[in-house]
Amino acid sequence: HRIQDCFNRPIASRPSAIISVLERVSFDGNKTMSVLGKLSNLEDEKIALSYQMGQHYDTTPDGRVVRKCLNLGSYNYLGFADDWDVTCRKDVMGSLDNLPSSVGSSRLEFGTTTLHRRVETIVASFVGKEDALVLNMGFNTNATIIPTLTARGDLIVSDELNHTSIVNGARASGAAIRTFRHNDASNLEFILREAIVYGQPRTRRPWNRILVVVEGIYSMEGEYCNLRNVVTVCKKYGAYVYLDEAHSIGAMGPTGRGCCEYTGVDPADVDILMGTFTKSFGGMGGYVAADRRIIAELRRECAGSAYHNSLSPVVCQQIISSFQVIMGKDGTLIGSQKLNALRDNSNYFRMRLTDMGLHVLGNYDSPIMPVMLYNPTKIAAFSRECLKRGLAVVVVGFPAVPILMSRARFCISAGHTREELDRALKELDEVADLLKLRYARSTFG
Ligand code: PMP
Numbered sequence: 001h002r003i004q005d006c007f008n009r010p011i012a013s014r015p016s017a018i019i020s021v022l023e024r025v026s027f028d029g030n031k032t033m034s035v036l037g038k039l040s041n042l043e044d045e046k047i048a049l050s051y052q053m054g055q056h057y058d059t060t061p062d063g064r065v066v067r068k069c070l071n072l073g074s075y076n077y078l079g080f081a082d083d084w085d086v087t088c089r090k091d092v093m094g095s096l097d098n099l100p101s102s103v104g105s106s107r108l109e110f111g112t113t114t115l116h117r118r119v120e121t122i123v124a125s126f127v128g129k130e131d132a133l134v135l136n137m138g139f140n141t142n143a144t145i146i147p148t149l150t151a152r153g154d155l156i157v158s159d160e161l162n163h164t165s166i167v168n169g170a171r172a173s174g175a176a177i178r179t180f181r182h183n184d185a186s187n188l189e190f191i192l193r194e195a196i197v198y199g200q201p202r203t204r205r206p207w208n209r210i211l212v213v214v215e216g217i218y219s220m221e222g223e224y225c226n227l228r229n230v231v232t233v234c235k236k237y238g239a240y241v242y243l244d245e246a247h248s249i250g251a252m253g254p255t256g257r258g259c260c261e262y263t264g265v266d267p268a269d270v271d272i273l274m275g276t277f278t279k280s281f282g283g284m285g286g287y288v289a290a291d292r293r294i295i296a297e298l299r300r301e302c303a304g305s306a307y308h309n310s311l312s313p314v315v316c317q318q319i320i321s322s323f324q325v326i327m328g329k330d331g332t333l334i335g336s337q338k339l340n341a342l343r344d345n346s347n348y349f350r351m352r353l354t355d356m357g358l359h360v361l362g363n364y365d366s367p368i369m370p371v372m373l374y375n376p377t378k379i380a381a382f383s384r385e386c387l388k389r390g391l392a393v394v395v396v397g398f399p400a401v402p403i404l405m406s407r408a409r410f411c412i413s414a415g416h417t418r419e420e421l422d423r424a425l426k427e428l429d430e431v432a433d434l435l436k437l438r439y440a441r442s443t444f445g
Contacts, residue, residue, distance in 0.1 A: 144304025222362020250280025
């Protein structure tokens, strides 16, 4: 509205990609959330809810309906975001007594504490690199590290479905950008060969550097990266590899070390490993891990680190505690149990959805499960029907995905119990009938 006032001209608002019928959401701790709906007819809504969900609803003093929903949409893969007994209560709550909530300074000023360095050392050793740099936001990491690594005269070759933060970073770099077909290493090879043969447009000079950017798990597809083939092709043409592990670190591989571990690729063959702490680690912030020389350069040059308030020490403590549990440093097997639970829950949920005849995208072992709705008119209906049944699910439409590829996206957590998943599946079976979503069954008879 302020922008409109300034320029005195109405601007058509861009539709939101993640379409939400939720008005306000609050987490009630373990896996549930309260959702304040903005459905119009409250009386009908109340009756429907009391009929369907018994105690699963409540009303606010102004008479609005609050639903208790099973959270099937957050990236809380290992459950660390609300696992009070494992990480938070012990260390993080303790750290609140001793540490400032903010350092009030950027990394190059007073914003580097021993905790920041500890996180960097742990991350580097966890992913198998010499050093790491921690930034205060995952989005900021891609958006400011990529322009620090590349400039005019360089070529960025990006998977067509890469995250917006990568797109922003690539655009800000001044480098030329080409995209390759999603997860298609032969199309990547075609583009790299062409880039080597023809060089830069007009001058025909060779590119200074070529950076290939891929993701460990694609967040709208639930698919993991074809990393082996990507690395082979990049080696052949001398291109650098940048891997965004936002969704795969702490979620993939027998010990949670991400896409390299899962696909059997040596981390030395991936030049830059990027990731975030907002998903499996239940914290905030992002990192890049690479050779010591590259990290030293990024530490000095990256504006997103040098000019941005650094991560809260309390959050650093949360990240360290999560890593220690995953690596079994607390002497327990809780980390590996959580990783196994995540894999079992994900594969169980995926198999049951597929058996129902729903068209589920992505690979086995991936905790992200997009279920195709196709028709955009089903988006709001799906979300509403799920909410009525006590399920909070993210629904996605244009422009995040093509208009006729609308979908609902489930994110499974190690914290979900089998009973909760079974209850969700039972409700989804009804929603599938109601909205005629059994595309896979009708296709294959
Ligand atoms: N990269 C990818 C692939 C993502 O999906 C996201 C956000 N979901 C980010 C980067 C940004 O991370 P953050 O939310 O931690 O800022």
